[in-house]
Every structure is written in structure tokens, then in C-alpha cells.
Amino acid sequence: MAVPTAPSSAMAGALALARDIVAEHGDAVRAVLFYGSCRRTGDASGLLDLYVVHDGQRAFHRHWLPALLNAALPPNVMQRVGHAEGVGEVRAKVAVLSRRQFERRLRAGTMDTTIWARFCQPTTLVHARDAEAAAWAATAGARAFATAALWAARLGPRQAAPAGFWQALFASTYGAELRTERRGRGNSIHEAAPEWFDGNLPLAFAAQGLDARPDAEGRLAPGLPPSRRWSAGWALRRWLGKPLNVARLVKAAFTFEGGADYLAWKIERHSGEALALTDWQRRHPVLAAPRLLWRLLRRGAVR
Incomplete structure (x- = not known):
């Protein structure tokens, strides 16, 4: 989650916008996370994807109506425009939700798959309020990855190389949302950081008591047999x-x-x-x- 020593133009834009958000909302902001396609490519000409996590609806929003709407149907979304030195004008889609809302959506049992499916991906912490908030963000990312790995074992092939589990999982998560991307978009997420996904998948399997030993060809077999329970649970989420x-x-x-x-x-x-x-x-x-x-x-x- 560390900011690179030589940040891309997109990273510089995300840092600048995070500073603007914190200047406006102060200590109500726990963390600002940067993820998505612009983070992967480093291109600041697109719309950056930022998630703002706060500790209280009224403290962050300051008005009752947006606080109520975010409590009822998170996240609230806003567009921010700012200026990054050496980059120029940058824009971001900023999703806002509370720490409690974020944490609930990291669980394997959540009906809303959007948070763990996004934050199992490489993410940069462009702002943390303090050391405790930084540690919380790192733990949240690990929980997102663990949940994604568990669902990859539940929905994916019984035995495959790590890439096979991720491709099957992202096809499922994209299918559970109203998406505008063409088919195969989920594969590009894995292809952008194969070492991250493939190297950490055995660790996530092992942490949840699943078989994480690769065979001679590098294939994993986590040991979860097909179950109507998992397919029915995912059908409900879809x-x-x-x-x-x-x-x-x-x-x-x-x-x-x-x-x-x-x-x-x-x-x-x-x-x-x-x-x-x-x-x-x-x-x-x-x-x-x-x-x-x-x-x-x-x-x-x-x-």
C-alpha cells in the first residue's frame, strides 16, 4: 500500500486530491485508498478511483441528507477536480463510506461483493489519519484478499494454476454487477499484477485451512468440493x-x-x-x- 518513491502522474493526482479532501473534511477522514484502472496504468487523463473511509456520517458530510443517504445505501459518490503539480488538472470518482460499512463488506458472508472484489486488488493508501488508521487499512486489504481467495476456492475449478482461480472469480464478480466493461475485463486485473495474485493465493488458502500445496505443475487444489450451497449463495448475490x-x-x-x-x-x-x-x-x-x-x-x- 506504500506510495512509490517515484509516483506516476495518476498517483501524483491521487495524492493531490486526497490532500484536498482532507483539507475540506479534516480528521473525519480515516483513510483514502486509490485503486483501479488509472492506478494500474499510471494514466492521469482518466477518472481516478478513490475510496474515502470515515468514522462518522455526520462528521464527514456535515448535513443530514447526504449522511442519511450514505447510511441507507452506501457509498455516496462525488466527483472531485483538482490540480497536481507537474500533472495539471485531475479528476476522480470518490466513493465515501464509513469504517463500519467498509468492514461489513469485507466478510465472506456479505451480500454486497463490491468492496472485497475491489480491494483484493493492489491498492495504494494515499492518506492515513495516523498510524492506527494505516494499520487498519493494511488489515482491511488482507481481509479483502482472504475473502476473495475463499470465494475463488468455492466458485473456481477444483484444481488449476492460480491464474485460473482468479479468472473464474473475476468473471463471477463482474457478472454480479451492472458493468459497462466488455467481457474479459476481469482478466486484465490479474494480468496487471500476476505476482501479487498468484504469489499470495497459496498464503490465503493456507490461512483459511485449505490445501495450499502446489503440484509439480504449479496447480493448486484447495480441497473444497463442489457444493450447491456455494452456487446457490452466489446466485443470490448475482x-x-x-x-x-x-x-x-x-x-x-x-x-x-x-x-x-x-x-x-x-x-x-x-x-x-x-x-x-x-x-x-x-x-x-x-x-x-x-x-x-x-x-x-x-x-x-x-x-
């Missing part, structure tokens, strides 16, 4: 995941300034499908959403 994403998008349409244009930009960036919005659609994103969603489904831009 069934709940897309409606949950839709509910968050509806909330974002009311709470995310410029949210309609952001969503159109994100869809085009990840799927290649341009979505031109009318002024009416910008003013009434919820009313316009069914027709736009149907258009995107027909094009194959979302699944």
Missing part, C-alpha cells in the same frame, strides 16, 4: 447485485453533480459505446434511464 447497482445509480442521479454526464463518459470509456444525452435527459435522468438502459442492453454495452 440476483441482488444488479438491482443494488441500479438503486445506487438512481441515488447518484440525485446526489452526484454532473452524474448523468459522468455515467455516459464511463460507459463510452469502458465499452466504446457513445451515449449522447439531451438536455431533458440530463434534467430527468431517472425518467430517461429505462429507455437509455434498453438501448445499451441492445448494443451489448451493459450486461
Whole structure:
């Protein structure tokens, strides 16, 4: 989670935006985490992905309505624009949730897979309030990885090289969300850091009492036989995941300034499908959403 000694332009942008967020919200900010495609590529021209973890809804949001919305349906999402020295203007999608909300979504039993599926990936801690917060972030990352490894054993092949478990897992997690990325996008996550994923998977298996011994060809067999319990549990998560994403998008349409244009930009960036919005659609994103969603489904831009 350490910031590189020679940070990329995207890392420099994330650090600058984290400083701006802390300047505005003070000690209510426990940690700011940077993950995602821009972190992987180092490209600051895209929309950076930041997660802000705080210790209290009212302390962070200061107004009752966003605090209530975040308590009811986390995370709140906002777009931040800042300036990084030597980089210029940078933008980020900032997701905000409390420490308790974050921790609940790291558990293997959670119905919301979005947090552990994101933070099992390499992540940089661009701000920690103090040493305790830094230690908490490291522990949270380890818990996310352990949960991901457990579900990889439950859903993946009975025996495979580590890459096979991750590819199967990310195909499942992408399928449990309303995603705009093309098929195979999950493979690029593994390909960006194979040593991280493959080297740590046996450790995560062993920590949970699973067989972590590779065979002569480097294949792992964690020893979890196929179970209807796991497949049914994941089917429930898949069934709940897309409606949950839709509910968050509806909330974002009311709470995310410029949210309609952001969503159109994100869809085009990840799927290649341009979505031109009318002024009416910008003013009434919820009313316009069914027709736009149907258009995107027909094009194959979302699944």
C-alpha cells in the first residue's frame, strides 16, 4: 500500500486530491485508498478511483441528507477536480463510506461483493489519519484478499494454476454487477499484477485451512468440493447485485453533480459505446434511464 518513491502522474493526482479532501473534511477522514484502472496504468487523463473511509456520517458530510443517504445505501459518490503539480488538472470518482460499512463488506458472508472484489486488488493508501488508521487499512486489504481467495476456492475449478482461480472469480464478480466493461475485463486485473495474485493465493488458502500445496505443475487444489450451497449463495448475490447497482445509480442521479454526464463518459470509456444525452435527459435522468438502459442492453454495452 506504500506510495512509490517515484509516483506516476495518476498517483501524483491521487495524492493531490486526497490532500484536498482532507483539507475540506479534516480528521473525519480515516483513510483514502486509490485503486483501479488509472492506478494500474499510471494514466492521469482518466477518472481516478478513490475510496474515502470515515468514522462518522455526520462528521464527514456535515448535513443530514447526504449522511442519511450514505447510511441507507452506501457509498455516496462525488466527483472531485483538482490540480497536481507537474500533472495539471485531475479528476476522480470518490466513493465515501464509513469504517463500519467498509468492514461489513469485507466478510465472506456479505451480500454486497463490491468492496472485497475491489480491494483484493493492489491498492495504494494515499492518506492515513495516523498510524492506527494505516494499520487498519493494511488489515482491511488482507481481509479483502482472504475473502476473495475463499470465494475463488468455492466458485473456481477444483484444481488449476492460480491464474485460473482468479479468472473464474473475476468473471463471477463482474457478472454480479451492472458493468459497462466488455467481457474479459476481469482478466486484465490479474494480468496487471500476476505476482501479487498468484504469489499470495497459496498464503490465503493456507490461512483459511485449505490445501495450499502446489503440484509439480504449479496447480493448486484447495480441497473444497463442489457444493450447491456455494452456487446457490452466489446466485443470490448475482440476483441482488444488479438491482443494488441500479438503486445506487438512481441515488447518484440525485446526489452526484454532473452524474448523468459522468455515467455516459464511463460507459463510452469502458465499452466504446457513445451515449449522447439531451438536455431533458440530463434534467430527468431517472425518467430517461429505462429507455437509455434498453438501448445499451441492445448494443451489448451493459450486461
